[in-house]
Amino acid sequence: MSGTVGEATSLKGRPSQTHQSYRGGHGGLGAGAQAGQNQPMPDFDNPADPHAEWARRHVHDYVATNGDHPKNGHDWIKGATVLLLTTIGHRSGRARRTPLIYARDGDRYLVVASKGGSDAAPIWYENLLAEPQVRIQVKGDVMDARAQTASPEEKKRLWPLVTKVWPDYDSYQRKTERDIPVVIIEPANGHQG
DSSP states (O other), X not given: OOSBOOOOOOOTTOOSOOOSOEEOOTTTTOTTOOTTSEEOOOOTTSOBOOSSHHHHHHHHHHHHHTTOOSSXXXXXXXXXXXXXXXXXXXXXXXXXXXXXXXXXXXXXXXXXXXXXXXXXXXXXHHHHHHOOEEEEEETTEEEEEEEEEOOHHHHHHHHHHHHHHOTHHHHHHHHOSSOOOEEEEEEGGGOOO
């Protein structure tokens, strides 16, 4: 297990404000996007789901049950909790959704870009580095949010929180020389899922 877990659409708790334009970040819309230009808002409502069958099934079951599915829901194996993270593809500009184990730090959500201890970062992490505007679903609550990588000082404090939820992160870090990032996701408008 690597921290990534594996459509009817339910948007309970969806933010009420709509986005009229999108200012693509570095690579946020792929070819042709220029920083500072107003672009159509990415279609967070119709994301592409994972290619891996097990992950696609987890997303489908999670969305269909608002995270209440007994096997592929919010409450997962070994007591881990799962959210759905939607990022904007740094090359395609298309919304992509991924199930991820998460921990909490107050009102913030924490995910780990472990990829099972691979030397390469997961694609969803590359996507949010290019465009930090994301969407998350936690159970039935769907929230627009902003993601950022924890600083080294923050990571020291947050690492015990994420390893409490998924202890295997420690072994993943030992498998690679890459410093596995902790990502902090802050919901917009103070929404507290």
